[in-house]
Amino acid sequence: xxxxxxxxxxxxIPQLFVLSLLIFIMAKFMPGDPFTGLIxxxxxxxxxxxxxxxxxxxDPWYVQYVNWIGNAFQxxxxxxxxxxxxxxxxxxxxxxxxxxxxxxxxxxxxxxxIPLGVIAGRFHDSLLDKTxxxxxxxxxxxxxxxxxxxxxxxxxxxxxWFPTSGxxxxxxxxxxxxxxxxxxxxxxxxxITYALLATTGIIQYLRSEIIDSKSLDYVRTAKSKGIPIxxxxxxxxxxxxxxxxxAFLGFTxxxxxxxxxxxxxxxxxxxxxxxxxxxxxxxxxxVITALVMLFGFLTLLGSLLSDIIMSIVDPRIRID
Amino acid sequence: MNKKLLAxxxxxxxxxxxxxxxxxDEDTSKPADEPDKTExxxxxxxDGAEENAEEPASDDLFSVVxxxxxxxxxxxxxxxxxxxxxxxxxIFSYTLYEDAYDSEIMAYSSNVLFDTDGDFLISDGGIAxxxxxxxSNKATIKIQEGVKWSDGEPLKIEDLIQPYLIxxxxxxxxVRYDSDFQNIVGAVEYHDGKADTISGLKKVxxxxxxxxxxxxxxxxxxGGDGLWFYAEPSHIVKDIPVAELLESDAVRxxxxxxxxxxxxxxxxxxxxxxxxxxxYWKGQAKLDGVVIKTVPTASAAxxxxxxxxxxxxxxxxxxxxxxxxxxNISLLGRQELYYSYVGFKLGKYxxxxxxxxxxEEEAKMGDKVLRQAMGYALDIEQVNEVFYFDLRERANSLxxxxxxxxxxxxxxxxxxxxxxxxxLLDDAGYKDxxxxxxxxxxxxxxxxxxxxxxxxxxxxEQVISYYLQNWGEVGLDVQxxxxxxxxxxxxxDKVQADDPEIDVFMGAWGTGTNPSPAGLxxxxxxxxxxxxxxxxxxxxxxxxxxxxxxxGEFRAKKFREWQEYMQDVSAVIPMQFRYELLPINDRVKxxxxxxxxxxxxxxxxxxADTPVK
Numbered sequence: 049x050x051x052x053x054x055x056x057x058x059x060x061i062p063q064l065f066v067l068s069l070l071i072f073i074m075a076k077f078m079p080g081d082p083f084t085g086l087i088x089x090x091x092x093x094x095x096x097x098x099x100x101x102x103x104x105x106x107d108p109w110y111v112q113y114v115n116w117i118g119n120a121f122q123x124x125x126x127x128x129x130x131x132x133x134x135x136x137x138x139x140x141x142x143x144x145x146x147x148x149x150x151x152x153x154x155x156x157x158x159x160x161x162i163p164l165g166v167i168a169g170r171f172h173d174s175l176l177d178k179t180x181x182x183x184x185x186x187x188x189x190x191x192x193x194x195x196x197x198x199x200x201x202x203x204x205x206x207x208x209w210f211p212t213s214g215x216x217x218x219x220x221x222x223x224x225x226x227x228x229x230x231x232x233x234x235x236x237x238x239x240i241t242y243a244l245l246a247t248t249g250i251i252q253y254l255r256s257e258i259i260d261s262k263s264l265d266y267v268r269t270a271k272s273k274g275i276p277i278x279x280x281x282x283x284x285x286x287x288x289x290x291x292x293x294x295a296f297l298g299f300t301x302x303x304x305x306x307x308x309x310x311x312x313x314x315x316x317x318x319x320x321x322x323x324x325x326x327x328x329x330x331x332x333x334x335v336i337t338a339l340v341m342l343f344g345f346l347t348l349l350g351s352l353l354s355d356i357i358m359s360i361v362d363p364r365i366r367i368d
Numbered sequence: 369m370n371k372k373l374l375a376x377x378x379x380x381x382x383x384x385x386x387x388x389x390x391x392x393d394e395d396t397s398k399p400a401d402e403p404d405k406t407e408x409x410x411x412x413x414x415d416g417a418e419e420n421a422e423e424p425a426s427d428d429l430f431s432v433v434x435x436x437x438x439x440x441x442x443x444x445x446x447x448x449x450x451x452x453x454x455x456x457x458x459i460f461s462y463t464l465y466e467d468a469y470d471s472e473i474m475a476y477s478s479n480v481l482f483d484t485d486g487d488f489l490i491s492d493g494g495i496a497x498x499x500x501x502x503x504s505n506k507a508t509i510k511i512q513e514g515v516k517w518s519d520g521e522p523l524k525i526e527d528l529i530q531p532y533l534i535x536x537x538x539x540x541x542x543v544r545y546d547s548d549f550q551n552i553v554g555a556v557e558y559h560d561g562k563a564d565t566i567s568g569l570k571k572v573x574x575x576x577x578x579x580x581x582x583x584x585x586x587x588x589x590x591g592g593d594g595l596w597f598y599a600e601p602s603h604i605v606k607d608i609p610v611a612e613l614l615e616s617d618a619v620r621x622x623x624x625x626x627x628x629x630x631x632x633x634x635x636x637x638x639x640x641x642x643x644x645x646x647x648y649w650k651g652q653a654k655l656d657g658v659v660i661k662t663v664p665t666a667s668a669a670x671x672x673x674x675x676x677x678x679x680x681x682x683x684x685x686x687x688x689x690x691x692x693x694x695x696n697i698s699l700l701g702r703q704e705l706y707y708s709y710v711g712f713k714l715g716k717y718x719x720x721x722x723x724x725x726x727x728e729e730e731a732k733m734g735d736k737v738l739r740q741a742m743g744y745a746l747d748i749e750q751v752n753e754v755f756y757f758d759l760r761e762r763a764n765s766l767x768x769x770x771x772x773x774x775x776x777x778x779x780x781x782x783x784x785x786x787x788x789x790x791x792l793l794d795d796a797g798y799k800d801x802x803x804x805x806x807x808x809x810x811x812x813x814x815x816x817x818x819x820x821x822x823x824x825x826x827x828x829e830q831v832i833s834y835y836l837q838n839w840g841e842v843g844l845d846v847q848x849x850x851x852x853x854x855x856x857x858x859x860x861d862k863v864q865a866d867d868p869e870i871d872v873f874m875g876a877w878g879t880g881t882n883p884s885p886a887g888l889x890x891x892x893x894x895x896x897x898x899x900x901x902x903x904x905x906x907x908x909x910x911x912x913x914x915x916x917x918x919x920g921e922f923r924a925k926k927f928r929e930w931q932e933y934m935q936d937v938s939a940v941i942p943m944q945f946r947y948e949l950l951p952i953n954d955r956v957k958x959x960x961x962x963x964x965x966x967x968x969x970x971x972x973x974x975x976a977d978t979p980v981k
Binding site: 096134216 | 459541546662673674
């Protein structure tokens with residue numbers, strides 16, 4: 049197994065290399081550059097040209113690419129053109145915001161979805177099941193920004209239960225308990241919104257797996273051995289039914305860093321999703337390429353993690 | 369479904385989301401047709417050259433002065449929403465910042481040296497006064513004694529010199545080292561590393577700075593010709609290498625300032641907390657402090673309605689309907705330094721010679737009558753009413769009315785008149801000879817005009833198709849170049865490269881506080897996108913920026929002549945001026961949103977402990 053894992057990691061290198069080449073060339077194909085949006089009647093075109101030359105935009109693409117990849121190997125991903133800070137610092141700051149939000153979101157997601165899925169599957173065709181299925185279809189149909197705005201307007205502004213934008217209240221000193229609480233308080237509403245919306249998949253998988261398992265031989269055997277019905281569900285059925293969810297766990301873990309553009313925009317929570325879109329619109333090449341590379345790496349890593357997790361939870365699957 | 373397929377599906381879904389997000393982001397962020405707001409924010413005071421200053425319609429539509437009454441509480445904190453879907457950059461130095469949002473924040477702690485009048489020309493009354501000697505190309509700047517930085521250090525002449533040393537430095541990587549800046553004697557030598565300092569900057573005594581220029585023009589009073597409007601705290605900044613300045617704490621974390629408030633705390637990209645600056649030279653602010661926080665566009669109106677904030681900066685005019693009837697909010701409004709226009713391609717730019725080459729004979733839009741007819745055919749009035757709640761109005765000239773002394777209100781412009789458009793075309797021989805309902809050119813050949821227009825929010829598509837319909841109604845066949853609206857960056861790439869696919873284009877300029885049109889319409893200007901030049905035009909542009917024009921009346925006269933000339937040749941037809949809004953909660957007292965005012969942030973008072981709901 050270790051051999052396979054190492055091999056998979058080694059294969060990532062050429063994959064990432066191809067990705068970097070593609071994204072670099074395609075980013076340069078986009079019309080305009082970081083300076084296009086800065087032009088006002090008072091901007092001196094000669095100075096803009098000078099800055100473009102300084103930034104190397106007129107070098108052939110392979111020269112630019114070699115420069116970029118050379119620096120990237122030394123951990124220097126360049127500077128953001130729009131934010132004027134090193135890309136690594138910028139991404140680091142946003143990634144941390146996104147990580148906390150995603151962690152809470154995923155936690156709440158499992159907290160809501162797994163019990164609902166289990167209940168719906170166990171009592172299937174009951175009124176309870178039908179209600180849960182109806183709920184899952186409704187949240188599936190609601191666009192993120194609609195529920196986001198409703199939650200923000202109602203719970204944030206009307207009732208005043210939650211903060212309405214940002215990641216932390218300015219009145220707390222960094223590092224104090226109040227500061228940490230304020231951070232948590234700020235991610236609560238966006239996380240709940242995200243969790244509610246994402247439940248459908250898990251509920252549906254879990255429900256159908258449980259319904260299928262009910263009629264399988266091993267469940268009948270367990271029941272006939274006289275094992276209490278609750279135990280049959282919790283020990284036997286649930287374990288097997290969670291497999292498809294476990295299959296996604298790797299992606300879920302690495303997906304914690306991707307962020308959600310809608311949630312971030314509506315709640316004014318500055319994270320990775322927003323950074324990515326902002327970078328594309330502003331032609332912030334250094335940020336675009338760094339982010340795509342990061343997302344690419346995370347996707348590859350996620351698929352590897354998923355395979356490893358599967359081999360652990362499902363003894364029938366072996367990597368070799 | 370197997371795992372791989374699922375993973376693929378998940379990836380596809382994510383990509384769809386991201387793509388959808390691209391669109392939505394464009395909708396909510398600042399309009400794509402807007403080049404970033406200009407840097408030189410001017411403070412204001414009454415003075416200067418004004419003759420027959422017609423009041424622009426703006427002052428009727430909105431009040432610029434807040435009329436809330438009531439007994440003020442002691443102190444209090446003003447809660448300000450900065451409407452922006454992205455974080456602010458947080459470069460709190462006038463010398464280095466690029467983002468208009470940073471400048472909106474810095475206004476509360478301002479390092480501005482000069483006061484300006486209603487035309488944004490430097491006047492007396494600020495920290496410094498300006499005295500220009502045209503004969504010797506020298507400017508003398510005198511600062512008041514006793515002005516202190518927020519950390520208690522006195523303001524020195526070195527603080528005035530410091531920004532020049534930053535901008536001119538070889539390591540400086542912004543746009544401000546430009547041809548204007550090189551107008552300062554010795555700036556180029558300093559930039560090239562041949563000199564340790566800029567020889568044209570001379571400290572005469574403790575309160576006097578003398579600057580030598582290669583030439584001076586009237587633009588110097590608008591902060592042009594290389595003159596710099598702001599001070600930098602040299603006692604802090606001078607020891608930081610220019611290359612490291614952008615990331616230094618002096619810029620990002622605890623900037624030292626000259627204004628009514630000083631920086632107290634910053635949450636990067638999100639929130640800034642100001643407290644009263646006890647060293648402010650004009651006196652002490654009545655408020656204890658100000659907190660400015662970014663608020664997403666989608667919830668800006670709601671945030672005001674529920675009394676979460678006292679006022680909203682950069683408030684999106686598209687949300688006007690949501691705030692105009694709120695009982696706890698007063699709406700102040702003023703005209704922006706902005707105009708949008710229709711441009712006609714009449715030539716090409718020769719990038720080797722740096723010259724616009726006009727060729728009216730061969731250009732498809734070479735006929736002046738055709739261009740004017742296209743101007744009269746546009747029902748911009750209707751568009752302003754239906755799509756922009758009348759927060760935009762028909763522009764009559766290429767100078768926004770904000771520049772009271774320079775804007776010519778007597779020019780009629782191209783008010784909607786389809787009959788006139790038809791008559792012009794009939795008389796010039798544009799007739800429908802083949803009976804398809806569309807006019808042919810005077811030679812009887814088919815006339816199909818290509819319009820380049822920028823993509824923007826959801827109304828943009830409807831607006832542009834309405835314009836195409838307007839032109840269709842007078843018998844002109846106008847089609848979209850590339851077949852659809854064009855993304856902002858691509859649009860300017862194509863327009864600037866004189867793409868042969870474009871005959872007509874719709875653009876916009878945020879003009880900045882220097883009204884000189886030379887940068888946009890002279891024969892050397894790259895941004896002269898219509899590529900129209902003529903000797904008469906050059907003559908007018910030169911006159912506007914000539915030393916004679918330092919006399920305000922002469923300059924105003926030349927500005928009028930220029931606007932009339934542009935109206936006549938119609939290479940560029942002005943479309944819209946627009947308003948900006950400042951919604952303010954009813955607990956705030958003493959605010960003036962006008963450009964031409966004595967208002968200072970120290971005057972602001974509150975009449976209740978929390979914003980009115």
